[in-house]
Amino acid sequence: MKNSLGKEEDKNFYQTTRFDLIFIILILFFSIASFWVIHKRFQPSSGLSTVYVYQKDKLLEEDGLDKDKIITILDGKMQFELKNGRIRVLNTDCPHHICKNMGWIKYNGETIVCVPNQVLIEIKSKGPAIIDAVAY
Amino acid sequence: MRKLKLIFIIIIVVFAGLWAIRSYNERRFHVEKETRFMMDTYVTIYAIGPKEITSKAIDLALNRIQGIDTKFNSLNPKSPIYTFNHTLEPISDKEIINLIQTALKISEESGGAFDISIAPLAELWGFYSKEYYFPTSQEIKDCLANVGYQHLLLNNGKLTKDNMAVRIDLGGVAKGYAISEALKVLKSNGVNSALIDTGGDIYALGKKGSKLWKVGIKDPRGEGTLGYVEVEDLAVMGSGDYERFFIKDGKRYHHIFNPKTGYPTEGVQSVILIYNDPVIAQAWTKIPFIMGPEKGLKRLERIPNMDVIIITESGKTLYSSRLKHSLNLIK
Secondary structure, three states, X not given: OEOOOOOEOXXXXXXXXXXXXXXXXHHHHHHHHHHHHHHHHOOOOXXXXXXXXXXXXXXXXXXXXXXXXXXXXXXXXXXXXXXXXXEEEEEEOOXXXXXXHOOOEOOOOOEEEEOOOOEEEEEEOOOOOXXXXXXX | OHHHHHHHHHHHHHHHHHHHHHHHHHHHOOEEEEEEEEOOEEEEEEEEXXXXXXXXXXXXXXXXXXXXXXXXXXXXXXXXXXXXXXOOOOEOOHHHHHHHHHHHHHHHHOOOOOOOOOHHHHHHOOOOOOOOOOOOHHHHHHHHOOOOHHHEXXXXXXXXXXXXXXXXXXXXXXXXXXXXXXXXXXXXXXXXXXXXXEOOEEEEEOOEOXXXXXXXXXXXXXXXXXXXXXXXXXXXXXEEOOOOEEEEOOEEEEOOEOOOOOOEOOOEEEEEEEEOOHHHHHXXXXXXXXXXXXXXXXXXXXXXXXXXXEEEOOOOEEEOOOHHHOOEOOO
């Protein structure tokens, strides 16, 4: 069969082979996978923050920071308030109340520590941390 | 067909290569972290590198800090400092003497504003017993008779005191020392990228991958942070009137004392100091509290490469000239 230029056309030239299909599927797969990885990695940290409460190394509580609630641990020895995407120590039986005096925390990587009760409150987000630690 | 096969193989090889690079970087930039409660606070070390290296190095560094805490804690009956405080027995431990020597040098350089002999005052005001007490002016006057680094005598590697009631507390330099020793352990065990956080006193070793470490500056009265500084191989040390305090008749009485008046200082809420030596940095954070914000800032600016942020009683922020432009605000 001749084309418009009068040249002989190879019938098999545009024919899709198995390799073409695998090749297209692979390209599609890697494109979607790359998009997904980039999207996950650069997702902003706000809105995904979770607060973790540990005593020594034991996880006592895990909550999304989007909730408004009161957390009570150690049979009422400590209470935390979660409100408007932040957390603070509301009540504590420790002598110096250093943890309570720390006030609210809200950023990824921020912590509050109660040394007498050996309690660590930590905010973690899936995105990159705004700060790595806080000096005070 | 051959061409397509070749393209197919190239793509597979490229992706396999990328995958291998990613796996290598994941190992290289793995973040290992451990927290322990000690030094009357928490200590967290983050280290970046292969897990088998960082995990062991962090463990050894934390053990070293634990050892320093036991040895330098004036409230621990096993510490030579406790013995010194409760008897007339001198201190001859070389490691303690070296740190005392540094502390006494800072006392002299600061005209007595920094003083390791304020322990009787902290005790009188109840900061050790955890039962706060508001002393009478006569009690403070009596106590001051035993306060002042001039009561201490360092001679032939031994520290002695001129009367039984003189007591010392190395809390003003111990965290800095613990950090500097932990750094040595981390480095000698192959870690060159780490962050040490000893209850808000920070040291950033190297970089966090290709970026600088970001250290937030706590807002002393409000929530969250004032901003952050980006640092590498620097200590970011803080002191504040908001950590240990009590309120009496609407007035705040905190744990930083003026060794000349015997009362907690006034005029400064917090001081953040950025410097390469954590021991020196920790000691000098107290100076603006005692000298006052403006005079304190001027004194600290005389120390080469030292940067400082001072939050005054009225909430005003004073910066050393270099730092003003490098503080990143996140509020």
